[in-house]
Amino acid sequence: MDTKRILSALCYFSIMYAGILFPLVAYLASDDGEVKFHAKKALLSHLIPLIPMPFILVAVFLDFTGGTGGFPVLMFSIGILMVILSFIVLVWNLVKGIKVLTIN
Template sequence: MQSKFINALSYFSILFAPVLIPIIIWFAAGDFDVKRNAKKALFLQIVPTVAGILAIIFIGITGLSTNDSSVTGWIAIIVFGILGLISVVTYIYDLVLGVKALLAE
């Protein structure tokens, strides 16, 4: 029963302390199932950050190689649109997995 709430907390931490809570739970938990869910939640919460860093690098390289601000601007709009979509999808998926963890038997 308690592991259900800890598993759900790993996913729901996207609302108040992303990355930090799953790391704490991952290292502190003794149950394999709790550790597995904490790792999954951590991965899902890190994906948008890594995608954002890669997007900024890509836009920077595009800006330096083309020397055209309009091309770089359109590339930035497209890349940040994709980044926003990735962020929203992982956010919703975290919440869905948190609810599923609470409803699991």
């Protein structure tokens, strides 16, 4: 098995154990163009679930300072969106990691 393919696949699989750190280190430390390409793709895909974070902060502010005292619907719905997005990104990274390992 080729070392650069294993390192590239580990960049994708790192969503389960090292998050943003492993692809960032692989991108900065590697001289190989293929590893850098996959590390950059993995790093960007690891950042996708963080996109709704500012919306959650705004929703928390709106739901808890609105004074209605009801169920925080906006915060809850954005939280569900974030969980679904995280699951999709997890599956996508696993598929891409397996593809990198199985390509001839």
